[in-house]
Amino acid sequence: MKKRGEWLKERREELKALDKRKFSMRAMAERVGISSAGLSHLENNDAMPSLDLAMNLARELDKPLEWVLTGVDNSSHKGIPIIGTTISGPDIEWLNSAGRTGSYQEYVDIPVVNRRFYGLKVSGDATVGYNEGEVVIVDPDAELVTGEDVVCMTRDGQDSSVKILASQRGSAFYLDTPADRSQRVIRDLDKIIVIHPVVFVAKSHTVKAK
Structure with a gap:
């Protein structure tokens, strides 16, 4: 025992x-x-x-x-759902419904209590600075921090959803590509659908099928 x-x-x-x-x-x-x-x-x-x-x-x-x-945990196991990739970004239906609608097939096997974490799998995206198969874990309730990675989806964006928040001036967000900070883009708040902080990265071995 x-x-x-x-x-x-x-x-x-x-x-x-x-x-x-x-x-x-x-x-x-x-x-x-x-x-x-x-x-x-x-x-x-x-x-x-x-x-x-x-x-x-x-x-x-x-x-x-x-x-x-x-040593007894009677709470229900709440893994972190993987609801997209670093290229596609998160499933907006899942986000808007707080997980009540939308579907996912994999999750990160880490219990989370009373948090709305979600994951994006690094898949075919060499621009984010993470390894293939890892999962970027995002907290939509956390505050944005300058210099840290964020997940940003825009109405017309076609590139990787993971950026570095370089600065914010008024309604303008200055975003760098993690693997190449020279590739800076500016996005206006009214064009942004989602901008959430990345809080950690989970290794591929923590990914489980639902």
């Missing part, structure tokens, strides 16, 4: 594979309010965390409080 520390460590390592800096021992410990040594002790033993610490762990590990305390 697993010790509590084992399932906590396994989950952190799973998330660390997606974001090394955010889920390092040190970074994780800082966010939950304990020392690195304290988190290491927790992960290597069967110690019961305080309620406050357990709630912080549940938040950071994106798991229910019950799972942190008992």
Whole structure:
């Protein structure tokens, strides 16, 4: 039978594979309010965390409080649907209906609680700076950040949907191509259908058939 520390460590390592800096021992410990040594002790033993610490762990590990305390997760598994490619962009019907309509055949096997993440598969698109088969994960509820990758679809756009948000001036968005920043385009807000931040990239081995 697993010790509590084992399932906590396994989950952190799973998330660390997606974001090394955010889920390092040190970074994780800082966010939950304990020392690195304290988190290491927790992960290597069967110690019961305080309620406050357990709630912080549940938040950071994106798991229910019950799972942190008992290892049992009775919440429904919510993977991240892959609703397009970096060339086609996302399925607008799926986005507009918040997933109630539209279909998808694959998903990224990472549980997500109360978030509207979606994925775009890197497929036949050498301009985005990612590897074939990886999945760009997008959060439509996150704020846009200058210098970071975004998914942008326009009414007349024909190129890759993944861009770098170079700057925004009034209603104009200045967008660079990740693989070649010299290819800058300017898009007006009234021409943009979707502009959402990319939050991380999932490896191809996390992709599952529905």
